[in-house]
Amino acid sequence: MARARIIKNSFITLTPSPLFQLFSISPFTSLFLSPKKSPRSHQRLFTPQNFAIFFLSLLLTFTFLGVSVLNFIQSYQDPPPCSLISPSSQNPLSSNSAMLFASLASSNTYNEDGHEPAGLANSVLVPLPAQLVAGNLSKEEREFWQQPGSEGYKPCLDFSLAYRRKSAKISKEKRKFLVVVxxxxxxxxxxQIVDAVVIARILEAALVVPVLQVNLIWGDESEFSDIFNVKHFKRTLQADVRVVSSLPSTHLMSRQSIENQLPYNISPFWIRARFFKQLNEEGVLVLKGLDTKLSKNLPPDLQKLRCKVAFHALRFAAPIQELGNRLARRMWIEGPYIALHLRMEKDVWVRTGCLTGLGLEYDEIIAKIRESQPEYLTGKLNMSHIQRRLAGLCPLTASEIARFLKALGAPSSARIYIAGGEPFGGHQALQPLAAEFPYLVTKEMLAQEGELSPYVNRSSSLAAIDYIVSLNSNVFVPSHGGNMGRVMQGHRAYVGHWKYIKPNKKAMLPFFDSSISDEEFGSIIRKIHSKSQGQPERRTNKRDRDVTAYPVPECMRKHNTGVF
Structure with a gap:
């Protein structure tokens, strides 16, 4: 019997077997050999090297197919595009504004029994439907009440599969705790509460219900539970971050690092590099001075989380919400109204370095306070009050607001809800506005006897009531920038892009001092603000915009109409 021939090379040594010989004359041979070659040539060319190459190619092919299948499965498991689960676009005039949020159904989390614990579609504060404007109105007056339209944009918080996979671990965290003041x-x-949730997510830590620092200016000692609904806050975020009411007893005596010198524009990478190891070792981290420190430009999932906290999780405490709703309905039932956020409090004039418009006596009072407390003056220290005003850094005075609203087409019969604190100068400060628009209303005028009594010296609770009534208005106008204006801008956009007119002070104030006619002045003001009516505006058009003020495109998407 002939001995088997041993084939050797520098890598492998094989003894051909009958199976190998069978393979060598199989149809697979054509992959390597020309059909013109003789069987002897076939045996010579089908060497172990060729077999190894063929086997490696086969392995790579199956690997590629496996990866493709896994990618397909992953994409299949991701939530469907919001356009596939959202109804057709709703006009703000519709009485069923809540339909806007059907697209959020895919973002909800579910219990094992399939029941929805915290439906996002039902958690957002939605304004009352806008009323149809009737009466003998001019073209400009009708246009003033007209809503800008949402252009098909609707809320869409479609968190990625990777985010949701991490949630299973992060939402059950019991070793690491973040405390934010x-x-x-x-x-x-x-x-700051919005950013606290995001930072807790970045650090994969549980979040203790944020501590509200006593407000030294207004003397407000309210706690989180006095203003916000804690149970709703926890339930809405249960799939994102574990929220606890207090530190567990096991961590009360732990070493607690307090960080109150955070730089601006910190990124998730910086946060993890700075605190992750420390938090793992110590178990507790306390952050103070968080305002505006977290970067405005975060990964998409964290931007969506910001929107989820701002527009869904932060619901006001039931007594505040109920009273705010009652006051809003009392305004709404009388017809369309404007909400005007006045920034005319004493501390605002001190901080901005501007003249009050009330005369020399009042300006001298502000100047003395500013001289005794120069640290209150914020920014542009080398500018005069005239330069500040022309640069758009000063709040509009009552007379400027009146002229601005008239130029935009607001009818003199319009009812105006005044949001904000007591203006410096009291009723005298509002006199120029009341002369042009006599139907000025405040929460004190709307409330019945005793309704506001629980909130004496509770400035945050009163501001929450202003927030609710302002959100329900047909038109919102801030007299100056600030947190209220930005939050209201984002919330009104999120619920259907309700009208929000932000005065372009830098562009329009030079015309206030000119001698042009009222008709020409009105035409100029309307042209300046034609693109500033609350229309959808992409945050990504300019970096460093807050997603809670500009929720498009991270938190809102365009949807196909007529899906349902």
Whole structure:
């Protein structure tokens, strides 16, 4: 019997077997050999090297197919595009504004029994439907009440599969805890609470219900639970971050690092590099001075989380929400109204370095306070009050607001809800506005006897009531920038792009001092603000915009109409 021939090379040594010989004359041979070659040539060319190459190619092919299948499965498991699960676009005039949020159904989390614990579509604060404007109105007056339209944009919080996979672990975290102390007024605190949730997510830590620092300016000692609905806050975020009411007893005696010197524009990478190891070792991290420190440009999932906190999780406490709703309905039932956020409090004039428009006596009072407390003056220290005004850094005075609203087409019969604190100068400060628009209303005028009594010296609660009534208005106008204006801008956009007119002070104030006619002045003002009516505006058009003020495109998408 002939001995088997041993084939050797520098890599492998094989003894051909009958199976190998069978393979060598199989149809697979044609992959390597020309059909013109003789069987002897076939055996010579089908060497172990060729077999190894063929086997490696086969392995790579199956690997590629496997990866493709896995990618297909992953894409299949991702939530469907919001356009596939959203109804057709709803006009703000529709009485069923909540339909806007059907697209959020895919973002909800579910219990094992399939029941929805915290439906996002039902958690957002939606304004009352806008009324149809009737009466003998001019073209400009009708256009003033007209809503800008949402252009098909609707809320869409479609978190990625990777985000949702991580949630299973992060939402059950019991070793690491983040404590955040939020300072300032209501809307400044809201912004810090939003970022606190995001930072807890970045650090994969549980979040202790944020601590609200005592407001030294207004003397407000409210706690989180006095202003916000804690149960709703926890339930809405249960799939994103574990929220606890207090530190567990096992961590009360732990070493607690307190960080109150955070730089601006910090990124998720910076946060993890700075605190992740430390938090793992110590178990507790306390952050203070968080306002505006977190970068405005975050990965998409974290931007969506910001929107989820701002527009869904931060619901006001039931007593505040109920009272705010009652006051809003009392305004709404009488017809369309304007909400005007006045920034004419004493501290605003001190901080901005501007003249009050009330005369020399009042300006001297502000100047003395500013001289005794120069640290209150914010930014542009080398500018005069005239330069500040022309640069758009000063709040509009009552007379400027009146002229601005008239130029935009607001009818003199319009009812105006005044949001904000007591203006410096009291009723005298509002006199120029009341002369042109006599139907000025405040929460004190709307409330019945005793309704506001629980909120004496509770500035944050009163600001929350202003927030609710302002959100329900047909038109919102801030007299100056600030947290209230930005939050209201984003919330009104998120619920259907309700009209929001932000005065372009830098562009329009030079015309206030000119001698042009009222008709020409009105035409100029309307042209300046034709693109500033609350229309959808992409945050990504300019970097460093807050997603809670510009929710398009991270938190809102265009949807196909007529899907349902």
């Amino acid at each position: 939020a300072s300032g007024g209501l809307n400044q605190q809201r912004n």
